[in-house]
Amino acid sequence: MARLDVEIGNLKLKNPVLTASGTFGYGEEFADLIDLNRLGGFIVKGTTLNPREGNPYPRMAETPSGMLNAVGLQNKGVDYFIDNIYPRIKDIDSKIIVNVSGASTGDYVEVCEKLATLSAIEAVEINISCPNVKQGGMAFGTSCDGAASITKAVRKAYPKTLIVKLSPNVTDIASIACAVENEGADSVSLINTLMGMAIDAERQRPRLSTITGGLSGPAVKPVALRMVWQVAHAVKIPVIGLGGITNGTDAIEFMLAGARAVQIGTANFIDPTVTMKVIDEIDNYCQRHGVNDINEIVGII
Numbered sequence: 001m002a003r004l005d006v007e008i009g010n011l012k013l014k015n016p017v018l019t020a021s022g023t024f025g026y027g028e029e030f031a032d033l034i035d036l037n038r039l040g041g042f043i044v045k046g047t048t049l050n051p052r053e054g055n056p057y058p059r060m061a062e063t064p065s066g067m068l069n070a071v072g073l074q075n076k077g078v079d080y081f082i083d084n085i086y087p088r089i090k091d092i093d094s095k096i097i098v099n100v101s102g103a104s105t106g107d108y109v110e111v112c113e114k115l116a117t118l119s120a121i122e123a124v125e126i127n128i129s130c131p132n133v134k135q136g137g138m139a140f141g142t143s144c145d146g147a148a149s150i151t152k153a154v155r156k157a158y159p160k161t162l163i164v165k166l167s168p169n170v171t172d173i174a175s176i177a178c179a180v181e182n183e184g185a186d187s188v189s190l191i192n193t194l195m196g197m198a199i200d201a202e203r204q205r206p207r208l209s210t211i212t213g214g215l216s217g218p219a220v221k222p223v224a225l226r227m228v229w230q231v232a233h234a235v236k237i238p239v240i241g242l243g244g245i246t247n248g249t250d251a252i253e254f255m256l257a258g259a260r261a262v263q264i265g266t267a268n269f270i271d272p273t274v275t276m277k278v279i280d281e282i283d284n285y286c287q288r289h290g291v292n293d294i295n296e297i298v299g300i301i
Ligand SMILES: Cc1cc2nc3c(=O)[nH]c(=O)nc-3n(C[C@H](O)[C@H](O)[C@H](O)COP(=O)(O)O)c2cc1C
Pocket: 020, 021, 022, 023, 045, 046, 047, 069, 071, 073, 099, 127, 165, 191, 192, 193, 215, 216, 217, 218, 220, 242, 243, 244, 245, 263, 264, 265, 266, 267
């Protein structure tokens, strides 16, 4: 077997395969289907300071080679996570990363401070695609200043591995990646969903209650690959790539483009065992190509 272990900041993953936030629940929902201990890590649902109901239905729509969602960060809040979910998942032999969202800088800081006290959570991934209420609803992650200021505030409050998840709905994603690197992020992950829309022509209505939503799945893969390649050339910190990965070859493509690790999202809905197959296929690729250590191929392109 090839060496598949990779490092993201101080986080040591046994292999580069993670699951993407919002597509894998809290991991435990998949325990009867896959061996969670085999995963490099899993990123749990977007977690906020206070409970959130999410958006009204319908909030998912299938599209060619992908899907649109407007779930709206439905979750029971960080305290519920700490008291009820964490005790059930903390002993899984894989890295658990919590995805954090908020409407203000203070929200992010408070959630990350609370999570820092949990010994089995060695990293957070902050989702900066959320609306910044103070800046009139514009997402933090769509300007260098917004992305930098939230990273700076969380960095001060959170001593463990800090991953910043970037929005693709920007003109120049590399400059945003540089801005968060300069403020002390240990890693960037990309991409979050691309803004999209679907219309039901017969009923003359949008398919989502929110009209627009986030596009994910194989349809976004070429855009995600391009962005990972651009960002990997712009920053020194490790890049985590995602967007439309459905098999081992897709994962290898992201690593060749510069990703040190990958996340699998929408593909979990189609085949809940996909992560296990991707790990095996990465290993098989390494054997076929005489790769002894997966890190050798990162960023070859
Ligand atoms: C139903 C659904 C819910 C999601 N929820 C979150 C979330 O809470 N936080 C987040 O950062 N990304 C969230 N995402 C985005 C995914 O983590 C991922 O960035 C995106 O779907 C692209 O990867 P994929 O094509 O492999 O799904 C969600 C995606 C889907 C489809």
